[in-house]
Amino acid sequence: MSNLTTGSFSIEDLESVQITINNIVGAAKEAADEKAKDLGPLGPSTWPGLATYRDDWNLKLLARYEPVITPMCDQCCYCTYGPCDLSNNKRGACGIDMLGHNGREFFLRVITGTACHAAHGRHLLDHLIEVFGEDLPLKLGQSDVLTPNITITTGQRPMTLGEIKPAMEFTEEQLTQLLATVHAGQESAEIDYDSKALFSGSLDHVGMEISDIVQIAALDFPKADPEAPLIEMGVGTIDKEKPFLCVIGHNVGGVTYMMDYMEEHDLTDKMELGGLCCTAIDLTRYKEADRRAPYTKVIGSMSQELKIIRTGLPDVIVVDEQCVRGDIVPEAQKLGIPVIASNAKIMYGLPSRDDQDVDATIEELKSGAIPGAVILDYDKLGEIAVRLTQVMHPIRQAAGFRTIASDEQMKEWVDKCADCGSCYLVCPEELEIPEAMKHAKEGDYSYLVDLHDQCIGCRRCEQVCKKEIPILSVIEKASQKVIAEEKGWMRAGRGQVSDAEIRSEGLNLVMGTTPGIIAIIGCPNYGDGAKSVYYIAEEFLKRNYIVVGTGCGSMDMGMYKDENGQTLYERFPGGFQSGGLVNIGSCVSNAHITGAAQKVAAIFGGRTMGGNLAEIADYVLNRVGACGLAWGAFSQKAASIGTGCNIYGIPAVLGPHSSKYRRALIAKNYDDEKWKVYDARNGEEMAIPPAPEFLLITAETWQEAIPMMAKACIRPSDNSMGRSIKLTHWMELHAKYIGGMPDDWWKFIRTEADLPLAKRADLMKKLEEEKGWEIDWKRKKIISGPKIKFDVSAQPTNLKRLCKEA
Amino acid sequence: MVDTTKNTKLFTSYGVTTSKAINPDMAAKMISKAKRPLLVVGTGVLRPEILDRAVKIAKKANIPIAATGSSLNGFLDKDVDAKYINVHQLGFYLTDPAWPGLDGKGNYDTIIVLEFKKYYINQVLSGTRNFSKVKSISIGKDYVQNATMSFGTISREEHFVALDELIDLL
Ligand code: SF4
Ligand code: SF4
Ligand code: SF4
Numbered sequence: 001m002s003n004l005t006t007g008s009f010s011i012e013d014l015e016s017v018q019i020t021i022n023n024i025v026g027a028a029k030e031a032a033d034e035k036a037k038d039l040g041p042l043g044p045s046t047w048p049g050l051a052t053y054r055d056d057w058n059l060k061l062l063a064r065y066e067p068v069i070t071p072m073c074d075q076c077c078y079c080t081y082g083p084c085d086l087s088n089n090k091r092g093a094c095g096i097d098m099l100g101h102n103g104r105e106f107f108l109r110v111i112t113g114t115a116c117h118a119a120h121g122r123h124l125l126d127h128l129i130e131v132f133g134e135d136l137p138l139k140l141g142q143s144d145v146l147t148p149n150i151t152i153t154t155g156q157r158p159m160t161l162g163e164i165k166p167a168m169e170f171t172e173e174q175l176t177q178l179l180a181t182v183h184a185g186q187e188s189a190e191i192d193y194d195s196k197a198l199f200s201g202s203l204d205h206v207g208m209e210i211s212d213i214v215q216i217a218a219l220d221f222p223k224a225d226p227e228a229p230l231i232e233m234g235v236g237t238i239d240k241e242k243p244f245l246c247v248i249g250h251n252v253g254g255v256t257y258m259m260d261y262m263e264e265h266d267l268t269d270k271m272e273l274g275g276l277c278c279t280a281i282d283l284t285r286y287k288e289a290d291r292r293a294p295y296t297k298v299i300g301s302m303s304q305e306l307k308i309i310r311t312g313l314p315d316v317i318v319v320d321e322q323c324v325r326g327d328i329v330p331e332a333q334k335l336g337i338p339v340i341a342s343n344a345k346i347m348y349g350l351p352s353r354d355d356q357d358v359d360a361t362i363e364e365l366k367s368g369a370i371p372g373a374v375i376l377d378y379d380k381l382g383e384i385a386v387r388l389t390q391v392m393h394p395i396r397q398a399a400g401f402r403t404i405a406s407d408e409q410m411k412e413w414v415d416k417c418a419d420c421g422s423c424y425l426v427c428p429e430e431l432e433i434p435e436a437m438k439h440a441k442e443g444d445y446s447y448l449v450d451l452h453d454q455c456i457g458c459r460r461c462e463q464v465c466k467k468e469i470p471i472l473s474v475i476e477k478a479s480q481k482v483i484a485e486e487k488g489w490m491r492a493g494r495g496q497v498s499d500a501e502i503r504s505e506g507l508n509l510v511m512g513t514t515p516g517i518i519a520i521i522g523c524p525n526y527g528d529g530a531k532s533v534y535y536i537a538e539e540f541l542k543r544n545y546i547v548v549g550t551g552c553g554s555m556d557m558g559m560y561k562d563e564n565g566q567t568l569y570e571r572f573p574g575g576f577q578s579g580g581l582v583n584i585g586s587c588v589s590n591a592h593i594t595g596a597a598q599k600v601a602a603i604f605g606g607r608t609m610g611g612n613l614a615e616i617a618d619y620v621l622n623r624v625g626a627c628g629l630a631w632g633a634f635s636q637k638a639a640s641i642g643t644g645c646n647i648y649g650i651p652a653v654l655g656p657h658s659s660k661y662r663r664a665l666i667a668k669n670y671d672d673e674k675w676k677v678y679d680a681r682n683g684e685e686m687a688i689p690p691a692p693e694f695l696l697i698t699a700e701t702w703q704e705a706i707p708m709m710a711k712a713c714i715r716p717s718d719n720s721m722g723r724s725i726k727l728t729h730w731m732e733l734h735a736k737y738i739g740g741m742p743d744d745w746w747k748f749i750r751t752e753a754d755l756p757l758a759k760r761a762d763l764m765k766k767l768e769e770e771k772g773w774e775i776d777w778k779r780k781k782i783i784s785g786p787k788i789k790f791d792v793s794a795q796p797t798n799l800k801r802l803c804k805e806a
Numbered sequence: 807m808v809d810t811t812k813n814t815k816l817f818t819s820y821g822v823t824t825s826k827a828i829n830p831d832m833a834a835k836m837i838s839k840a841k842r843p844l845l846v847v848g849t850g851v852l853r854p855e856i857l858d859r860a861v862k863i864a865k866k867a868n869i870p871i872a873a874t875g876s877s878l879n880g881f882l883d884k885d886v887d888a889k890y891i892n893v894h895q896l897g898f899y900l901t902d903p904a905w906p907g908l909d910g911k912g913n914y915d916t917i918i919v920l921e922f923k924k925y926y927i928n929q930v931l932s933g934t935r936n937f938s939k940v941k942s943i944s945i946g947k948d949y950v951q952n953a954t955m956s957f958g959t960i961s962r963e964e965h966f967v968a969l970d971e972l973i974d975l976l
Binding site: 066068069070071072073074075087088089098099421425428430527656657659660664666668670671693694697698699700701703704708737738739740742743 | 821822823848849874875876878879881882889890892893894895897898899902904905906922923924925926929930932933935936937948959
């Protein structure tokens with residue numbers, strides 16, 4: 001092994017020998033370590049491995065937030081000893097039990113998500129270094145803390161693209177270590193899979209952070225800009241007379257070449273470029289740092305992929321990576337839409353045309369000789385995608401591919417329904433299709449229209465329909481009018497929360513006077529329709545919570561309007577402030593949400609960041625009222641994003657489908673032993689209220705999710721005004737959406753000042769009568785009763801090592 | 807001829823164990839036999855025809871209600887013992903023998919579940935099925951595999967009738 005880092009060296013007495021060195025393994029990290037010497041104080045956990053956070057933090061978290069396992073099936077079939085029946089927690093032939101195996105299953109989802117983001121980051125990093133060079137500075141907005149997740153994990157503070165490489169390499173190395181533990185006969189304890197999942201979650205936020213900061217810096221995205229431009233959104237905004245290039249996926253790399261080509265050839269007003277899923281969000285951020293007039297559009301979330309294809313409008317589809325449906329090619333082919341695969345992660349079995357001349361490829365795709373092609377060369381991709389769209393438009397128009405089914409056709413389909421119920425049985429959303437068909441037969445299509453918002457466009461129903469009714473097309477045809485009205489606005493993803501914003505909101509958040517941060521993130525597999533996230537966001541915005549969003553959640557929040565025709569993005573400011581609606585960006589921008597909480601701990605709380613995960617997370621868990629909502633989480637990435645929030649002490653509520661992830665983290669709110677922390681001033685135990693009650697849980701309806709989230713924003717450190725404000729919101733929301741008073745509201749009361757102001761006297765009476773608390777009515781004071789005490793200068797912590805006398 | 811069809815027991819599990827499909831009479835018997843029963847309802851219970859029947863079941867068999875999701879509003883003026891709890895949380899607490907229950911009197915031995923999306927309750931019940939002794943009886947209109955016993959999948963109209971029969975037998 002050589003001890004070389006970067007730099008030059010000479011070897012004497014050698015002649016005519018050429019030595020080529022591409023990369024010295026570990027050199028980047030060593031060079032970075034060298035530099036780290038000037039970074040100031042570091043915590044105990046720089047460059048963590050599988051065991052680093054386990055005893056110091058993860059097991060403490062898991063002791064309160066216990067893993068709740070809900071297996072998908074009885075079986076394990078990982079190795080050829082099996083399949084093994086693990087029901088009732090039996091052990092398989094290798095010795096692993098049901099709990100352990102399902103911990104492994106959940107963990108596998110988390111590392112898959114982590115790998116997706118890390119690989120995305122690697123692709124962008126290499127690509128952007130190739131184009132812009134290693135020295136491109138990370139200009140991300142007005143912040144000193146540029147890379148909170150990287151810094152907490154590695155101790156590094158990269159300032160250029162090149163300086164990110166060690167953190168990238170490190171993430172990849174740890175992912176290999178993590179993946180290895182899935183093998184049969186490796187880890188078998190459920191709790192250790194949880195600890196490893198949490199570690200993977202922290203790495204996921206490193207991978208996401210890398211992905212987003214390199215694109216913000218190199219592609220001129222908005223840089224922590226609260227007034228990033230509003231972007232037109234929804235299929236209704238597409239001008240049907242123009243050629244339409246539709247891009248799907250998550251990686252904006254290739255799309256920037258299409259945009260450059262359009263701009264160079266003056267085509268921005270002559271054709272439509274719109275996207276689905278996160279590529280859509282990121283293409284509307286490209287070159288928007290100076291808030292130029294946007295021309296690209298966000299069409300919608302992942303669940304719209306098939307629906308958009310079925311409209312026939314796209315003239316060309318380009319896919320890149322992640323959350324792209326597996327049936328895009330056959331579906332597109334039926335409507336004469338060529339598909340270009342632009343990322344090696346999804347090639348669909350299509351022929352590669354990187355080595356062929358551009359004109360020849362356009363000719364070939366135009367002729368329909370091939371249904372699509374793989375084109376990884378971005379220069380070619382940019383030109384082909386744009387030119388082909390223009391070529392295909394008149395051809396497809398003439399062929400009638402851009403018009404949807406006629407009324408007669410529709411009637412014929414609907415009349416065929418035999419009311420067999422097969423579609424209902426397989427529909428993942430359990431939509432009452434047979435009932436809607438029955439009404440449609442009688443000429444009432446309104447029931448079909450009702451299905452449109454809830455339908456995720458999965459096509460499972462069509463595959464079981466013995467009458468071969470194209471059910472999705474039937475729903476979409478019936479909903480034509482609604483779809484034409486699908487026009488909204490979304491603020492372009494603004495990137496990080498700036499240090500200045502943290503400074504001005506930090507105190508309010510820690511004291512509780514800004515009642516909380518509500519993070520609406522993730523995918524569109526909602527249990528109750530896309531509009532639910534709009535209702536949730538509106539409720540919290542009206543109550544001055546800070547609502548941050550990313551990904552498909554950010555889109556769906558902007559798709560609906562109030563009675564004045566305004567979307568939430570038009571009604572609420574885009575800053576990280578009380579009552580602000582902050583679209584952070586795409587899925588990878590989720591790293592800036594944990595980043596914001598981490599920065600409250602670092603900037604506001606004065607905690608060391610570098611290599612100090614446990615202490616930062618401990619601060620967030622005890623003091624920063626934040627709760628995530630992944631209402632439609634379907635993907636493995638959503639599991640890793642949520643788990644990354646969890647290790648940092650941020651709880652998340654998921655939609656009902658997410659029970660299928662198999663593992664939640666829920667605390668026993670009735671076990672007083674779980675609700676104690678240390679006071680860092682002297683190491684004494686102090687009782688805290690049972691909040692947050694969970695780190696990962698599902699809710700059945702959006703109405704249920706709202707009070708759960710409001711309650712999950714309560715933190716031990718709230719001052720009395722903060723506690724009173726938080727309780728006011730939670731109790732009002734509980735009354736509004738659940739009904740009546742919550743049973744456990746009194747558990748959060750330390751003094752009379754904690755009580756919601758408007759109801760103080762009433763509630764004191766209840767405390768006296770129902771709980772036997774002693775009240776001094778003259779002074780309007782609680783004399784005795786509360787189990788928890790209020791001490792304005794207490795320093796709640798779960799880490800004994802931080803206590804002075806410990 | 808040798809009967810070669812009589813033993814088709816699988817030598818290993820593929821997929822999931824399925825619940826025993828039952829009629830209303832069996833459901834009524836199980837409910838009556840339970841020592842600590844709990845009626846667990848989802849938000850779908852707010853459909854008036856179902857709400858009315860759920861109240862009748864609770865009253866006739868004298869069973870407390872865990873009103874999960876956002877269903878509690880339907881029971882507030884109905885003179886039944888209904889309390890809100892999140893169903894995922896409930897599923898977890900049911901696996902803990904030390905859970906004091908919704909009334910402080912201890913955990914339950916039998917839960918009767920009604921009006922959930924089937925995928926959701928099925929997933930919650932996979933936890934209680936594998937990690938507790940609690941019996942679960944699904945009386946919704948969809949067959950729920952992970953319950954101990956369940957109605958099969960029936961139409962809405964049949965479901966109303968089945969619930970009425972059940973109520974009569976309590
Ligand atoms: S990994 Fe273990 S439990 Fe799974 S199939 Fe193999 S022997 Fe059975
Ligand atoms: S396409 Fe829509 S209606 Fe059909 S099964 Fe999927 S979600 Fe249900
Ligand atoms: S599967 Fe087809 S025939 Fe059967 S109810 Fe559904 S739409 Fe009708």
